[in-house]
Structure formats: C-alpha cells, structure tokens
Amino acid sequence: MEDLLEIKDLSIDAKIGNSYYNIVNNVSIKVKKGEIVSIVGESGSGKTITSLSIIRLLEKNLSIKKGEIIFEGKNLTKLSEDEIRKIRGKEISFVFQEPLTALNPVIDIETQIAEVLIKHQISDEKKAIEKTTKILERVGIPTEKSKQYPHNFSGGQRQRILIAMALIANPKLIIADEPTTALDVITQIEILNLLKEIKEEKRSIILITHNISVVANYSDYVYVMYLGEIMESGKTNEIINNPIHPYTKLLLNSIITLEKKERLKTIEGQIPSIYEIPKGCRFITRCPYKTDKCTKEPPLIKHKERYFRCWNV
Amino acid sequence: MLECLEEKEIISIKNLSVKYNNFYALKDINLSIKEREVLGVCGESGSGKTTFCKAISGIERYNGEIKFLKKSKIDFIFQDPSSSLNPRMKIYDIIQEPLIVREKIKDKKIINEKINNAILEVGLNSDLLEKYPHQLSGGQKQRVAIARSLVTQPDILICDEITSSLDISVGAQILNLLKDIYQKRKITIIFVSHDISALYYISTDIIILYKGLILEEGKTKDIIKNPKHPYTNILISSILTTTKKENIKIKNNTTKSKCIFSDKCYKYSKDCDNYENQLIDISNDHKVRCIKYEKIFN
Numbered sequence: 001m002e003d004l005l006e007i008k009d010l011s012i013d014a015k016i017g018n019s020y021y022n023i024v025n026n027v028s029i030k031v032k033k034g035e036i037v038s039i040v041g042e043s044g045s046g047k048t049i050t051s052l053s054i055i056r057l058l059e060k061n062l063s064i065k066k067g068e069i070i071f072e073g074k075n076l077t078k079l080s081e082d083e084i085r086k087i088r089g090k091e092i093s094f095v096f097q098e099p100l101t102a103l104n105p106v107i108d109i110e111t112q113i114a115e116v117l118i119k120h121q122i123s124d125e126k127k128a129i130e131k132t133t134k135i136l137e138r139v140g141i142p143t144e145k146s147k148q149y150p151h152n153f154s155g156g157q158r159q160r161i162l163i164a165m166a167l168i169a170n171p172k173l174i175i176a177d178e179p180t181t182a183l184d185v186i187t188q189i190e191i192l193n194l195l196k197e198i199k200e201e202k203r204s205i206i207l208i209t210h211n212i213s214v215v216a217n218y219s220d221y222v223y224v225m226y227l228g229e230i231m232e233s234g235k236t237n238e239i240i241n242n243p244i245h246p247y248t249k250l251l252l253n254s255i256i257t258l259e260k261k262e263r264l265k266t267i268e269g270q271i272p273s274i275y276e277i278p279k280g281c282r283f284i285t286r287c288p289y290k291t292d293k294c295t296k297e298p299p300l301i302k303h304k305e306r307y308f309r310c311w312n313v
Numbered sequence: 314m315l316e317c318l319e320e321k322e323i324i325s326i327k328n329l330s331v332k333y334n335n336f337y338a339l340k341d342i343n344l345s346i347k348e349r350e351v352l353g354v355c356g357e358s359g360s361g362k363t364t365f366c367k368a369i370s371g372i373e374r375y376n377g378e379i380k381f382l383k384k385s386k387i388d389f390i391f392q393d394p395s396s397s398l399n400p401r402m403k404i405y406d407i408i409q410e411p412l413i414v415r416e417k418i419k420d421k422k423i424i425n426e427k428i429n430n431a432i433l434e435v436g437l438n439s440d441l442l443e444k445y446p447h448q449l450s451g452g453q454k455q456r457v458a459i460a461r462s463l464v465t466q467p468d469i470l471i472c473d474e475i476t477s478s479l480d481i482s483v484g485a486q487i488l489n490l491l492k493d494i495y496q497k498r499k500i501t502i503i504f505v506s507h508d509i510s511a512l513y514y515i516s517t518d519i520i521i522l523y524k525g526l527i528l529e530e531g532k533t534k535d536i537i538k539n540p541k542h543p544y545t546n547i548l549i550s551s552i553l554t555t556t557k558k559e560n561i562k563i564k565n566n567t568t569k570s571k572c573i574f575s576d577k578c579y580k581y582s583k584d585c586d587n588y589e590n591q592l593i594d595i596s597n598d599h600k601v602r603c604i605k606y607e608k609i610f611n
Binding site: 042043154155184185186187188189190210211212213216250251254255256257258261263264265266267270271 | 357358359450451452453480481482483485486488489492507508509510511513514537547548549551552554563577
C-alpha cells in the first residue's frame with residue numbers, strides 16, 4: 001500500500017518565557033491508505049501535539065523546529081495559511097477529544113456540519129443539508145434531531161456528531177484524538193466499530209489513545225510515544241505479542257484483566273515535565289531495566305519491520 | 314477480587330427513588346450494605362451512579378429510606394481531582410480544612426501529625442504540602458483528595474469514578490492504594506465506575522445500574538464469572554484485552570417490552586414483551602432483571 005502521510009524527523013519546541021523547550025523530538029510516522037495507525041502513550045507524551053502539527057493547529061508558542069510532514073507529495077509545514085485551510089477539514093479532518101468544547105453551543109448541529117461543505121465550496125446549501133442528513137443517519141443520530149443544539153445530545157452522541165463532521169467532506173485522513181475516552185463501554189464499542197467501518201472504505205485513520213487495549217483491538221500499526229519521542233513502533237500484533245521496549249512492556253502489563261491479581265502492575269513514578277527531560281534515554285527515570293549506558297541517547301534500532309529506541313535489548 | 318465476610322449491616326436502603334420532574338434518575342433501589350463491604354456500582358453515564366452516591370451522602374433529595382445502622386462518618390472522593398481541589402489553596406491547607414471545619418481540632422500539633430500521617434499513607438512526599446494543586450500531576454492530585462478524606466477517619470468512603478480521569482497505569486496505582494487503605498482501615502467503600510474490570514479488582518459486591526434501575530446484583534465473583542443479564546455480559550466481554558476478539562454487536566430493536574434494556578439487547582424476542590421487568594432472585598444474594606437469565610450466552 002502506498003503512503004498517504006509521512007512525518008519525517010519532526011521536532012517541535014515550546015517557547016516559555018524566553019526559553020525553548022523540546023516537546024516533540026525526531027518523530028517519524030507513516031500512514032498508509034486504508035490503515036488505522038495508533039499513537040499510544042500516557043498524557044504528556046506529545047501525542048496530541050504531534051497530530052495537531054499535521055494540520056498546523058499548534059498554539060502560538062509552539063513551533064516546528066525541524067522535519068517534514070508530507071501529505072500526498074506536499075510538505076504541509078511549508079504551506080501558507082490559505083493553502084493549509086483548504087486541506088484542513090476537507091482532505092484531513094480532526095475529531096477532537098472533548099466533544100462538548102469542540103462543538104459550537106449556539107449553532108444547531110445540522111448547520112455546523114453543513115458548514116464544512118459550504119466553506120470548502122463542495123456543495124451549495126441545499127445539497128449540503130441533504131448530505132448532512134445522510135451522514136447523521138450513517139453515524140446513528142436520529143435525523144429528526146438535526147435541528148437541535150449540542151446540549152440536547154449525550155456525550156456519545158456528541159462524539160458521533162464530531163465524527164459526522166469529520167466525515168462529511170470525504171477526507172482521506174481522519175485524526176481521532178482520544179475519541180472514546182469520555183465515553184461508556186457500550187458507546188465506546190459503537191464508536192470504535194464505526195471507525196473500523198470508515199477504514200474499510202479505504203480511508204486512513206490516526207487514532208490517538210492512552211488505552212493500549214483499544215490499540216490492540218482496532219489498529220494496524222502502532223507508535224508508542226513517551227515524553228515526545230517514539231519509543232517503539234511496528235505492526236500491532238507484533239508489538240502486542242512481543243513488546244521489545246521496556247515502556248511498551250509496562251504499558252501492556254498495566255491493563256486490568258479478569259485474572260485474579262493481588263496487586264495491579266503499574267509504572268512507577270510519573271512522566272517528567274518538559275522542564276526536566278532527562279539526559280540520554282527519556283524513559284530512564286522510570287525504567288526498571290536501566291543500566292549505565294542509558295545516560296547516553298539510545299540509537300533507533302531497526303529489526304525487521306520494527307523500530308525501537310533502547311540500549312538493553 | 315475481595316470478599317466481604319462481615320454479616321453486620323451498615324446501610325439499609327429501601328425503595329429508594331430519585332425523581333427530577335417526570336424523570337426517574339433512580340428507581341426502587343433495595344439494598345443492604347454490610348460493614349467492610351466494597352460495593353461496586355457499575356453503569357454508564359445517566360445510569361444513576363452519581364445520584365445513588367449523592368443520596369447516600371445526603372446531598373440529594375430522595376424518596377424511600379436510607380438507614381444507617383451505626384453512627385457513621387461518610388466522605389466523598391470525586392472524579393476529577395483538578396476541580397475538587399481548590400486551586401488557590403496549598404495542599405497543606407486543603408488537607409487541613411476538614412480537620413478544622415468538621416473535626417473542630419484546634420491543636421496545631423495534632424493537625425500537623427494527622428496531615429503528615431495521611432500524606433504518607435497515600436504515598437506522597439511531605440514536600441508537596443507547600444505546593445499548589447496545579448503543580449501536581451493528576452495521580453498526585455487524586456492522592457491528595459484521598460488524603461483529605463482519610464484525615465477525618467471516615468467509616469464509609471464513597472469513590473465516584475476516581476480513576477477514570479487518569480492514565481491507565483496511574484489509575485492502577487490509585488486502585489492499589491485504595492485496596493491497601495481498605496485492608497488497613499477496615500472501612501466500607503462504595504466504589505463507582507463504568508469500568509467493570511476495576512470493580513473486579515476492588516469490590517466484594519456489585520450492582521449493575523442502567524437508566525436508574527438495578528439490572529443485576531450479587532457477589533463480585535458471581536457477577537463476573539457467571540453473569541446473568543445480557544447487559545452485564547456485554548460489559549464483561551467488552552473489557553478490551555490485548556487478545557483480539559470478535560467485535561460485540563449492539564442491537565437496535567423496536568420493542569414493546571417493559572424491560573428497559575430490550576431495545577439494545579441481543580437476546581430480545583417476543584417473549585420479553587410480557588415480562589413485568591421485576592428483579593428475579595436466582596440464588597443467594599444474586600438477583601437479575603431479565604427473564605432469559607438462564608440462556609444469555611449464545
């Protein structure tokens with residue numbers, strides 16, 4: 001399959017006061033057509049920042065220091081604001097994490113969804129409304145509710161509305177940032193199954209999540225991120241069944257299963273802030289397997305189709 | 314999984330209902346909570362979990378009866394520690410507040426000692442006492458909220474989705490901590506979560522709430538190993554594990570049944586239309602609201 005998106009050696013800095021802090025470091029990600037690629041890691045790992053940089057929605061104090069983001073041959077980092085606006089929502093769409101804040105509370109949902117088609121001049125108003133009705137049906141929102149406002153809907157329904165909005169212009173790539181975190185089990189399954197259906201239409205999805213069991217069940221390829229770096233990447237079943245990096249191993253261990261356990265396994269400590277990024281391997285402060293070597297930056301090792309960043313494998 | 318061996322009842326709930334206008338947030342809850350029980354309350358948003366907790370702690374009007382059979386101190390830990398800790402107070406003052414307001418302790422030495430013990434018990438370093446909430450991570454904040462509850466020595470601790478805003482590995486740390494607290498302090502815990510795997514780890518008994526009704530109740534091991542309601546079965550099989558499974562199908566039935574789950578139920582058939590939706594007693598302490606409880610598996 002051909003690549004739809006390729007992020008090459010992306011680094012992003014945050015300017016705080018007069019100093020610059022590195023928050024994403026040398027990240028490379030490939031997304032093929034018709035594939036769900038997930039980025040997994042704890043909060044503070046840089047997943048959201050990396051994905052926002054694709055459609056250039058970074059906050060003003062964040063800037064791309066180096067690297068390229070190639071989408072269908074175009075380097076998105078070099079496009080003008082007008083050019084990127086034509087891609088955003090049309091070619092690449094984004095499902096935001098918080099469905100309540102991502103929707104405009106004073107506009108009915110039909111108008112909000114149809115707006116995408118009208119602004120991108122894909123359809124006239126009448127056609128846009130027709131298409132909106134269809135897409136709402138598709139994501140399981142009763143069409144008689146299309147004139148209602150976001151507060152009339154439950155959390156799961158709002159998430160579906162956001163997905164409808166992300167789908168309506170037929171984008172090639174959909175970035176879904178923790179689309180199920182705020183949802184109940186049943187709704188979570190319904191939304192994830194919907195994403196899977198979308199993928200089967202040969203569209204690509206970047207799924208951002210901290211839940212590695214969602215990754216295991218729904219994605220084709222995984223990037224495990226920690227403190228702004230990719231620790232390990234590979235095909236989902238290989239990463240899940242045979243994790244190489246200590247961080248991936250610990251993440252997999254911390255899933256609660258229905259086995260009798262006296263204590264749950266956890267990852268000791270917490271992710272450092274950007275002010276205290278350790279020298280050498282970024283996982284050094286929490287790694288149970290660390291050795292003297294780890295104070296030096298570990299190389300990116302390629303083994304068959306997998307990549308990982310660790311001295312001790 | 315824990316087991317509660319105590320027989321002594323601490324809370325007796327009879328015909329508890331909470332109604333907002335014409336909508337029942339909770340309906341006909343009958344329950345007996347024992348001393349040292351960890352009652353897991355499982356349900357989706359809108360199922361009445363939080364209303365249940367609020368009614369028990371006396372901050373929600375209700376119909377029916379909630380009787381405490383022993384003079385008990387109740388404390389509440391909330392879902393989102395960022396909003397339950399005052400951002401303008403230092404951690405020390407946050408933990409101190411219930412000691413002054415509720416316990417009316419004036420002796421500075423006793424207060425200091427209690428705060429230091431609580432902060433150690435939840436696994437935090439006492440350096441944090443001089444910090445503000447925004448300087449702490451989510452897991453640390455939740456530990457502070459737990460410490461604030463522990464200083465007053467509660468008999469009953471209500472935990473409302475306390476791990477759901479945290480990363481999985483941090484949530485697991487909090488669950489471990491709560492288990493330690495339970496084993497050390499011999500308290501009663503009401504643990505609310507939409508995640509049935511967390512309940513499996515921490516609870517002795519479980520009730521499954523759906524749209525304000527109890528669909529199933531029983532001992533944790535019975536509910537998890539031998540679920541009787543299709544909804545419980547969906548909850549259990551939807552625990553995403555790293556082994557790939559068939560995707561679970563959620564139905565969309567049009568039904569006339571009084572069963573409130575019939576519209577989504579994979580077991581729905583015409584027989585369900587005659588069902589009066591009553592809770593059926595199956596075996597010791599195991600109750601279910603489904604007439605097909607004997608054959609919920611395919």
